[in-house]
Amino acid sequence: MAVKIKKFRRPTEEMNMSSIADIVFLLLIYFMVVTVFQQDIGMPFVLPAAAEQEETVQIKESNTASLQVTASNIVLLDDQPMAINGIKNELERRLLENPKLVVIVENHPMSDYGVFAAVLDEVRLAKCRKVAIKMMDV
Amino acid sequence: MKFERNQKTKSQIPTASFGDIVFLLLIFFMVSTVFKTEDGLEVDLPRAESGVEIKRDDIRNIYVDQFGRISVDDKLVSEELAAQIMAQSYESNPMTIVAFQGDINTDYEVMDRIMEELKKVNAVRVSFNNKVESTQPKF
Numbered sequence: 001m002a003v004k005i006k007k008f009r010r011p012t013e014e015m016n017m018s019s020i021a022d023i024v025f026l027l028l029i030y031f032m033v034v035t036v037f038q039q040d041i042g043m044p045f046v047l048p049a050a051a052e053q054e055e056t057v058q059i060k061e062s063n064t065a066s067l068q069v070t071a072s073n074i075v076l077l078d079d080q081p082m083a084i085n086g087i088k089n090e091l092e093r094r095l096l097e098n099p100k101l102v103v104i105v106e107n108h109p110m111s112d113y114g115v116f117a118a119v120l121d122e123v124r125l126a127k128c129r130k131v132a133i134k135m136m137d138v
Numbered sequence: 139m140k141f142e143r144n145q146k147t148k149s150q151i152p153t154a155s156f157g158d159i160v161f162l163l164l165i166f167f168m169v170s171t172v173f174k175t176e177d178g179l180e181v182d183l184p185r186a187e188s189g190v191e192i193k194r195d196d197i198r199n200i201y202v203d204q205f206g207r208i209s210v211d212d213k214l215v216s217e218e219l220a221a222q223i224m225a226q227s228y229e230s231n232p233m234t235i236v237a238f239q240g241d242i243n244t245d246y247e248v249m250d251r252i253m254e255e256l257k258k259v260n261a262v263r264v265s266f267n268n269k270v271e272s273t274q275p276k277f
Contacts, residue, residue, distance in 0.1 A: 020157030028164060040197055041189035042237055042265035050257045069246070107246040113202070114242025116249070117184035117266050124188035135250040 043120055045133070063100045065091060067119055068136070071110040075119060084118050091126035102130040109135055177212055179203040181241040186268040196233045197265075198224055200252060204243040208252065217248075221255035228261050236264045 067087070068076040075082050077090060095101050103123050107116050116133075123131055178201035200220055201209040210220050227234045236256060240249060256264065 014154075017154035017157060021153070021160050024157055024160045024164070028160075037194070039191040040194065040237060040265075040267055041270055042192050042235075042267035043186060043189055044192065044235065044263070044265045047253055047257050047262040047264055049260050049262050107250070109245060109247035109250070111246045112242060113240045113244040113246055113249050114182075114184045116246055117186060117240070117242070117268060120266060121184075121186035121188050121268070124186075133253075135246065 043117070043124055045120075045131070048132075059102050063098060063102055065094055065101055065103045067103060067105045067123070069105070069107045069111040069115050069119060071108040073111055073115045075115065084115070084122060087119060087122035088125045091123060091128055095126060095128060100130075101128065102132065103128045105131065105133045106136050107133070109138060176201075178239060179207060179209045179241075181239050182243070183239065183267060183269045184242045185270070186266075189268045189270065192235055192237065192265055192267075196231065196235045197237045198227045198234055199237050199239050199267075200224075202238065202240045202244050202248055202252070204241040206244060206248045208248070217251045217255045220252060221259050221261065224256060224261040225259035228259070234261070234263065236261055237267045238264060239267050 066076075066078050067082075068079075070076065075084055075087070077087065082090065091101075091103065105116065105119055105123065120131070120133070176199055178199060181201055181203050199210070203209075208215055208217065208220050210223050215223070224234070224236050238249065238252075253264070256262065
């Protein structure tokens, strides 16, 4: 008599894997949407074109604020020494008094670009729209 | 009469490995993707509060380091050549913004020379790029 031996079989336990792909896709799409590449930050400025330079505009001196950066990186506002972070308030005050104010930023050739950028930042913070930048004649 | 049941053969594609394949593809593309980047020069950008975001597509960078070296497209160039390259960009895209990646210790003279050259070729839209203002002193 043959004895039937039942083979021991492990019960197959399988996880349903078909949804893994969907989850991965979802993650992929989520990160694609959420990722923001670091943007460049800058202070835009429009230079006067060479053609425009020929037709010089006369500005009344009373309508100008002259910012000068000296060779030793000292900032002068109308020939008065000025702390860089005080420029904003001063220009805001002047702009209220005279909305036609034109700010002229004049830099010594040996002055640092960083000081110029800091000064320009202050001018922009004071919401001055008319800004001219130039290099000092030495 | 016994009819044989028309039993459809169960055909199943095992989908368990599909997730792995997607992962593999994802990892492959993550590794092989190279973003177009410009190494430029090592510059210490000025800090400013009033900076605004500038659209990446329109930007052409000019790196100016503290020694007054000028780099465009990872090549050291003169002021004139930099302006010429920018002029070409302007022809293909009039919205081009020339972004100065200037070091805070650069002499202003260098920047002015570049700007004068840019004016000559009518590349007038510029930007002085900066870091976002932190709590550190401005300069």
